[in-house]
Amino acid sequence: xxxxxxxxxxxxxxxxxxxxxxxxxxxxxxxxxxxxxxxxxxxxxxxxxxxxxxxxxxxxxxxxxxxxxxxxxxxxxxxxxxxxxxxxxxxxxxxxxxxxxxxxxxxxxxxxxxxxxxxxxxxxxxxxxxxxxxxxxxxxxxxxxxxxxxxxxxxxxxxxxxxxxxxxxxxxxxxxxxxxxxxxxxxxxxxxxxxxxxxxxxxxxxxxxxxxxxxxxxxxxxxxxxxxxxxxxxxxxxxxxxxxxxxxxxxxxxxxxxxxxxxxxxxxxxxxxxxxxxxxxxxxxxxxxxxxxxxxxxxxxxxxxxxxxxxxxxxxxxxxxxxxxxxxxxxxxxxxxxxxxxxxxxxxxxxxxxxxxxxxxxxxxxxxxxxxxxxxxxxxxxxxxxxxxxxxxxxxxxxxxxxxxxxxxxxxx
Amino acid sequence: xxxxxxxxxxxxxxxxxxxxxxxxxxxxxxxxxxxxxxxxxxxxxxxxxxxxxxxxxxxxxxxxxxxxxxxxxxxxxxxxxxxxxxxxxxxxxxxxxxxxxxxxxxxxxxxxxxxxxxxxxxxxxxxxxxxxxxxxxxxxxxxxxxxxxxxxxxxxxxxxxxxxxxxxxxxxxxxxxxxxxxxxxxxxxxxxxxxxxxxxxxxxxxxxxxxxxxxxxxxxxxxxxxxxxxxxxxxxxxxxxxxxxxxxxxxxxxxxxxxxxxxxxx
Numbered sequence: 001x002x003x004x005x006x007x008x009x010x011x012x013x014x015x016x017x018x019x020x021x022x023x024x025x026x027x028x029x030x031x032x033x034x035x036x037x038x039x040x041x042x043x044x045x046x047x048x049x050x051x052x053x054x055x056x057x058x059x060x061x062x063x064x065x066x067x068x069x070x071x072x073x074x075x076x077x078x079x080x081x082x083x084x085x086x087x088x089x090x091x092x093x094x095x096x097x098x099x100x101x102x103x104x105x106x107x108x109x110x111x112x113x114x115x116x117x118x119x120x121x122x123x124x125x126x127x128x129x130x131x132x133x134x135x136x137x138x139x140x141x142x143x144x145x146x147x148x149x150x151x152x153x154x155x156x157x158x159x160x161x162x163x164x165x166x167x168x169x170x171x172x173x174x175x176x177x178x179x180x181x182x183x184x185x186x187x188x189x190x191x192x193x194x195x196x197x198x199x200x201x202x203x204x205x206x207x208x209x210x211x212x213x214x215x216x217x218x219x220x221x222x223x224x225x226x227x228x229x230x231x232x233x234x235x236x237x238x239x240x241x242x243x244x245x246x247x248x249x250x251x252x253x254x255x256x257x258x259x260x261x262x263x264x265x266x267x268x269x270x271x272x273x274x275x276x277x278x279x280x281x282x283x284x285x286x287x288x289x290x291x292x293x294x295x296x297x298x299x300x301x302x303x304x305x306x307x308x309x310x311x312x313x314x315x316x317x318x319x320x321x322x323x324x325x326x327x328x329x330x331x332x333x334x335x336x337x338x339x340x341x342x343x344x345x346x347x348x349x350x351x352x353x354x355x356x357x358x359x360x361x362x363x364x365x366x367x368x369x370x371x372x373x374x375x376x377x378x379x380x381x382x383x384x385x386x387x388x389x390x391x392x393x394x395x396x397x398x399x400x401x402x403x404x405x406x407x408x409x410x411x412x413x
Numbered sequence: 414x415x416x417x418x419x420x421x422x423x424x425x426x427x428x429x430x431x432x433x434x435x436x437x438x439x440x441x442x443x444x445x446x447x448x449x450x451x452x453x454x455x456x457x458x459x460x461x462x463x464x465x466x467x468x469x470x471x472x473x474x475x476x477x478x479x480x481x482x483x484x485x486x487x488x489x490x491x492x493x494x495x496x497x498x499x500x501x502x503x504x505x506x507x508x509x510x511x512x513x514x515x516x517x518x519x520x521x522x523x524x525x526x527x528x529x530x531x532x533x534x535x536x537x538x539x540x541x542x543x544x545x546x547x548x549x550x551x552x553x554x555x556x557x558x559x560x561x562x563x564x565x566x567x568x569x570x571x572x573x574x575x576x577x578x579x580x581x582x583x584x585x586x587x588x589x590x591x592x593x594x595x596x597x598x599x600x601x602x603x604x605x606x607x608x609x610x611x612x613x614x615x616x617x618x619x620x621x622x623x624x625x626x627x628x629x630x631x632x633x634x635x636x637x638x639x640x641x642x643x644x645x646x647x648x649x650x651x652x653x654x655x656x657x658x659x660x661x662x663x664x665x666x667x668x669x670x671x672x673x674x675x676x677x678x679x
Contacts, residue, residue, distance in 0.1 A: 047476070207523035208566065221508055271564035272520065276507050279500035282470045301603035305564045308596060345469075346476040348446050348662050356630055 038239050038285070040098025041069065042169050047346045052100075052241055052287050053170040055090030058369040060170050062339055062358070063312060064351030067289075069241060070282045071311035071343060072274070076294040078318035078335060081248070083360065084291045086119075086367060087316070088245055090173055091289045093118040095187075095243035097171055102189035103223055103244045105216055107253035111191030114247070115184050120177035122365070174365045192219050194254060212254040213273040220244060221280060230284040242286035249273075250292045250306075259296035267302060274309040313341040316360075329374060333359040337369055414454040414481060417669045421640065421658060422619070426458035431551055431588045434580060436617040438610065440597035441625040442636045446662055448557045449474070451592045453481040456488055460589075461549035463538040465531070465556045467499035480665045493549060495538035499561075519567060526567050528575040536582050539589065552589035554579055559613075560596040560606055569608040576613060597622075616645055623660075633677035634659050638669065 041050050044065050051066030054073065060066045067073050073091075077084040095102045096118065104111035197215050209217070224230050229242045250256055250270055257264045281288055290310070294303050307313050318335035319325045337358045344350040357372035419425055437447045452474065455462050466474060475485040488494035497516060506517045516534040519526025539552035562572050576593065583589040595613060598606045614620060620641040626634060642654045658669045670676070 208521055217507070221504070268564065268566040272566060275500075275561070275565060276503050276520070279503040279507075282500045283504060300601045301598060301606070304596075304598050304601035304603060305560075308560065309564060344443060344445065346473050347664075348449065348477060348480070348667070349664055352630075354630075354632060 038241060040094070040100060040169065041241060042066070044068070046351060049345055051169075052098075052243070053094050054087070054289070055092075055094035055171070055173065056087065056367060056369070057170040057172065059087075059314070062353050062369065063342060066169070067287050067312065068343070068345055069285055069287050071287060071345070072278055072281060073287070073289045073312045073314065074306070074310035075289065075291045076313065076315035076338075076340070077248070077291050078316040078320075079295055079322075080318065080320055081291070081293070082320065083316050083318055083335060083362070083367075085247070086175060086362070087314075088247060088289060088291050089114070089118050090367070091243065092245050093121065093173055093179055094171060095241075096179065096183055097121050098241075099187070100241045100243045101227065101229075102187065103192070103220060103242060104189060104247075105192035105194075105219070105245065106247040107194035107212065107251065108248055110193050111189070115189065116178065118179040118184070119173035119175045120179050122172040122174050172366060175362060175367060176365055190219075190223050192216055208269075209272055210255050210269045212256070213269055216246070217273060217276055217280070220277070224280060224284045224286065229286055239285060242284065244281075244286055244288040246288065246290045248293060249290050250294075250297065258299065258302055259293060262298040264299070267299070270302070271305050271309055274306060278309065278311070307341055310341070311343040311345075314338065315340050330359070333361045333370075333372070335360055336372070414450050414457060415667045415669075418450055418667065419454070421656070421669055426454055429454075429458055429590070430618075431590060432584045433590050433618040434584060434613075434616055435590065435592045435619045435621065436613050437592065437594040438597050438614075438620060438622045439594070439624070440599055440622065442623055444594060444596075444621075444623040445469075445557070446667055447621055447623060448555070448592075448594055449477050449481060450667070452485075452555055453478055453483045455553045455555070455590070455592075456483040456485075456493065459493075459550050460553045461493055461495075461539060461551075462488070462553045462555060463495045463497075463535050465497045465499070465535070465554070467561045468557055470500055471496055471498050497534065520565060522566070525571065526565075528562070528567065528571055532575055532578050532582075535579060539583060539587065541587065552583055552587050554583050554589070554591045554593075556591075556593040558594035558596065559609060560594075560598075563603075563605050563609065569605040569612070572609055573612045576616070580616070618643055618645065626659075633661055634675050635662050636660060637672070 038050075041052050042065070043049065044051050046064065050069040051060075052069060053060050053066050054063070075084045075087055092102055092104065092115070094100075102115075104114055106114060192215075194212050194216070197219075198211075224242065225232055227233075227242070229240075248254070250258055252259055256270055258267060258270060277288065280286075292306065294306070294315070297303050315338040316335060317338065319327075319330055319333070320335075324330045337360045339353070339356075339358070342350050342352060355371045358369055359372040360367065360369045414426070424430070435451070437444055437451075439445075439447075452462070452464060456478075464474075471485065478485045485494060485496070489496055499517065502515065502517050503520055505511075506515045506520050510521070511518070514530040514533075516531040518530045519528065535554055539554065541552075542548065559572055559576070563569060576591075579591060583591055593613065595610050596606065597610055620639075620643065622639040622641070624637045624639065626636060636659070638658050638660050640656045640658070644653070657672060659672050659675060660667050660669045661675065668676075
C-alpha cells in the first residue's frame with residue numbers, strides 16, 4: 001500500500017497520495033482497469049507495469065516478463081545481421097498476432113517486403129480458430145491436457161519449452177514458414193522507407209538532427225498523434241498498442257557517419273534522436289525495438305551513451321565466421337546472447353536472472369535461448385586449453401552488475 | 414531516504430549541512446538509487462527542491478518516492494517541488510517551435526547549444542519568496558543526470574559552466590545544496606564525460622561513487638559505495654576522509670554493510 005503521509009508538514013492541502021497503480025506509460029489519467037484489457041498486454045507481477053511480449057517467450061522471461069510499454073528495446077546486431085533481424089521480425093509478428101498497430105522503419109528494405117517475410121506463428125490445430133475469437137478468452141493453455149497416471153505432476157509449474165496453445169501473451173514462431181497473407185492484410189501498419197522520403201520536404205526544422213532521423217521522428221509523432229496513441233483522441237474506445245520497429249539505426253544508410261569514422265561530425269544526431277524518441281514513447285502507448293550495428297561503431301563512447309539512453313539492451317553475438325563455430329565447447333549453439341541492461345522502472349530493484357551465460361540456437365523451426373551448458377569433458381586427459389578458453393570467454397559472458405577487472409580467473413562470487 | 418545511508422553520512426533531514434555540492438557517480442552499475450535517496454531526504458527536510466529529471470518520467474520517481482515515504486504529487490501541488498520532466502518537455506520543444514525560450518531549447522539548435530535557458534528556469538524556480546516569509550528551509554537543486562546533457566549536443570565545458578552558475582546562485586547566494594549524478598564511462602573513453610566528471614569532482618564537498626563489484630554479478634551484494642568527504646576550498650591541507658561500503662538494494666530500502674560483511678555470507 002502507499003502512504004498518505006507526506007514529508008512536507010507545511011503542505012497546505014491534505015490530499016491523500018493514494019492512487020491505484022496503473023500503467024505508467026499512459027499520458028492521460030485514464031483508469032488502469034481499462035488499459036489492462038488491451039490485447040497482447042499483461043501487467044508485470046512486480047509493479048503493475050504494462051508489458052508486451054517481444055515475440056520470443058524465452059526473452060520475455062529474461063526481461064522480467066516482457067517489454068514494458070513506453071520503453072525501447074535496443075538489439076546490438078550480430079555481425080551479419082542474421083539473428084538480430086530475426087528478433088526484429090518476431091517482434092513485428094507478435095504485433096500482428098495480437099492485433100497491434102505496427103510502424104516499420106528501415107533504410108535498407110521496403111517495410112512491405114519486411115512484413116512479407118515475417119515468420120508464421122506456431123499454433124495447434126485446436127487454436128487456429130481461436131485466432132479471430134474474442135480477445136478475452138479465458139481458456140487456460142493446458143485445459144485439454146489431463147494427466148491420468150502421473151497426476152501429481154500436473155500440479156507442478158510447467159516449463160515453457162515448446163509451443164503453447166492459445167496463450168494470450170507470447171507466441172512461438174516457425175522461422176521456416178511465412179506468416180499467412182490474410183493476417184498481414186488484416187493488420188494495420190505504417191511503413192517508413194527512408195529512400196522514398198529523401199526527396200520529400202516533410203519538415204526542415206529543427207536542424208539539430210540529420211535529415212533521416214528528423215523525418216523519422218516526425219513520422220512517428222504524426223502516427224502517434226493521429227491515431228491517438230498518446231491519448232489525444234479520447235473518443236476512441238478501443239485502446240491499442242503501437243509497435244515501432246527501426247532497423248539498422250545508425251548505419252550509413254540513414255545518413256549517419258558514426259559507423260564510418262571515429263571522430264564524426266554528427267555524433268549527437270543519433271543520441272538526440274534516441275532521447276526524443278524515448279520522450280515520445282513515454283507519453284504514448286507504444287513499445288519500440290531498434291536494431292543497431294554497434295559492432296561497426298568505432299567510437300566506444302557513442303556505444304556507452306546509446307546504452308544509457310535506451311531502456312533494455314540485448315546484444316547478440318553469433319558464432320558464424322568466428323573461431324567459435326568449430327569450437328567443440330559451442331557446438332550446440334549458434335551464438336551468445338548478452339542481456340546488457342534492464343531498466344529499473346518504478347522500482348528500486350528489478351528482475352534480473354541469475355544466469356548470465358546465455359546462448360541461443362536456431363533449431364529447424366524454433367529460436368531458443370538456453371543457459372550455456374558445457375559439454376562434458378570426456379577426453380582421457382583433461383585438456384587445459386579448453387579450460388583457458390572458457391576462462392577467456394567467461395570474461396565476455398555475464399558482466400552482470402559490474403566486472404571491472406577482467407582477467408583469466410573464473411571466479412564465482 | 415535510507416536510514417542506513419544517513420547514518421553513514423552522519424546526517425539527518427533536520428541537521429543537514431548547507432551550501433554543499435554533492436556529486437553522485439556510478440561506474441558499471443546503476444546509481445539512480447542514490448538520486449531517490451536524496452530526493453526523499455530533501456523533501457522530508459522541508460526544503461524547496463527543483464528537480465531536473467532528464468532520464469525518467471515523473472511517475473517513475475513518484476512511485477519510488479511513495480515507497481520511501483514522500484509524495485511527489487503532493488509536494489508539487491503545494492509548491493515544494495518544481496519538477497522539470499525532460500522526456501515529456503523534449504517532445505514539446507522538438508516538435509513545436511516555442512514562443513519563449515524553453516529550458517531545453519538546446520534540443521532545437523543545430524550547433525553547440527547553450528544552457529542559459531535552463532539556468533534561468535532553475536533560478537526562477539528556486540528564488541526566495543518576496544514576502545520574506547520562508548515556507549521552506551533552503552533551496553536544493555537535484556539533477557538526474559548530467560551525462561545526458563553531453564549526449565544532447567552540449568560540450569563538457571558548457572555543462573561545467575552551467576554547474577558553476579548554479580552553484581553561485583544556489584549554494585553561495587541562498588546557502589542551498591546541489592546534488593548531481595554523472596555516469597563514469599570507465600573504459601569507454603568518453604573524453605567529454607571524463608572532463609565533466611573530473612571537473613565536478615574537484616568542486617564537490619561530498620562524492621558518492623557506486624561501483625559494480627570487481628568479481629561480477631552477485632545476488633546478495635549489488636555493488637560497492639565509496640564515500641569521499643572533501644573540502645574544496647582548502648588545498649589538500651588535510652587528508653580527505655573516505656569510506657567504502659557494500660550495499661544491497663531491496664524493495665523499499667537499501668542496506669549497507671562493511672566489505673565482506675554481507676548478511677548472506679555471515
